Amino acid sequence: MAASAESMQASSAGLILRLWQSSIGKKYVMAVTGLALFLFVIVHLAGNLQIYLGPYKINEYAHLLKSTPAVLWGARAGLLAIVALHIVTALQLTAANRKARPAGYAVGKPVASTFAQRTILVSGLVLLAFIIFHLGHFTIGFVDPALLDLRDIYGRHDVYRMMVNGFSNPLVSIFYIVSMGLLLLHLSHGVSSLFQSLGLRSRKTFRFFDRLAKGAAVLLFLGNCSIPLSILLGIIK
Amino acid sequence: MNLTLRVWRQKNAKTSGQFVTYQATDISAEMSFLEMLDVVNEELIKKGEEQIAFDHDCREGICGSCGMVINGTPHGPLSATTTCQLHMRFFKDGDTITIEPWRASSFPIIKDLVVDRTAFDRIIQSGGFVSVSTGGAPDGNAIPIPKEDADKAMDAAQCIGCGACVAACKNASAMLFVSAKVSHLGLLPQGHVEADRRVLNMVATMDEEGFGNCTNTGSCEAACPKEISLDNIARMNRAYAKALFKNKLA
Secondary structure (H helix, E strand, O other), X not given: OHHXXXXXXXXXXXXXXXXXXXXXXXXXXXXXHHHHHHHHHHHHHHHHHHHHHOHHHHHHHHHHHHOOHHHHHHHHHHHHHHHHHHHHHHHHHHHHHHHHOOOOOOXXXXXXXXXXXXXXXXXXXXXXXXXXXXXXXXXXXOOOHHHHHOEOOOOOEOHHHHXXXXXXXXXXXXXXXXXXXHHHHHHXXXXXXXXXXXXXXXXXXXHHHHHHHHHHHHHHHHHHHHHHHHHHOXXXX | OOEXXXXXXXXXXXXXXXXXEEEEOOOOOOOEHHHHHHHXXXXXXXXXXXXXXXXXXXXXXXXXOOOOEEOOEEOOOOXXXXXXXXXXXXXXXXXXXXXXXXXXXXXXXXXXXXXXXXXXXXXXXXXXXXXXXXXXXXXXXXXXXXXXXXXXXXXXXOOOOOOHHHXXXXXXXXHHHHHHHHHHHHOOHHHHOOHHXXXXXXXXXXXXXXXXXXXXXXXXXXXOOOOOOOHHHHHHHHHHHXXXXXXXXX
């Protein structure tokens, strides 16, 4: 029994190693981490949209998220690992791709591929810069430490006021909106592509996944941009 | 018609190449693209210059030998057509045509437009076959095969291994080629027996040969003269996962 458990363990490590060393295995990693991050941005937006329900609701929600440190830090560590894995794998795959095609063609347009597909690395890397700024802005506090010290009348972190104050700066809001445009571009290819990488897409389901990707990307863009816009236009005060 | 050709000339893999401009005069619209190049080469022979080297064999679109990138598109502007089946009526008098070889580090240039595609042969050698014992030929209808499986396998079997998928892909990925072979053999009962071993070995060889990774853009499918579908790549992605996990449990 002990021997078989040992060999099972050894072969599990072998499986992960084999996945990591193969081109298709790395694409599975991209797809699974991408799917996780896609689900995260949906949940993140759903949480943020509570700003429309007033200060009490969104501050309560934020308080709930932060009430159990183990859960909070577990989720943060998990997200960080997923983001890191997504980016490291993408860079490794891209390096291999550049090596496989060192010289391009002198003339002609790329065959069939779309702008969003060809720029997915660029949109992803700019999004990384955005994520660093975003965390500095609303989580770590290196952009404006005063935003994290706001308290509501119940003594909770005043997330509502933090968002209103944070987005009152038009430059910050514009940067957010441009970044959400890149997320739109990134997801419009990524969300459909991940199902192809996992082998779950076919000619019959292509349209469904393509529409799912584009539809979800547009809805996320509109939802995310509505918040800074509402604040700039004075709808949320 | 008269055309201006910008052709990639390169002596061998070690030297660097460059574009050289040639005039193709009195070209008939009925000629194939390769026949047009034959005419240009005749002129070069008369002038005592080195001919433009290009691969070709059957000239009827089934062998997979020919192939060049014409104005940035593998096999030229006509979809589902090999270079040898592309006719000059799809060009206009006075056109400038840029002709380049397949560009991929796994397909080193041998000379001019001829590239070394033996990487494909090595992928096939690593699993793109069905092992059969010798003996009497089995009865044709002894193994029933569902029509749908047969159709999918036959669609994948159309692949002629020309390499246009690699040439079109911005990552020089061979996924369409490998997935066509994996699908073609794995969907049929005779080849199904070795399906797991096949996909693992062929993908490993594909990676060793230095082909790029699939970013699911669909350029390969658009450039393929045999219209091999991206469905095959999805099928291979599925088969690879299945084979890896089964391999782990075995």
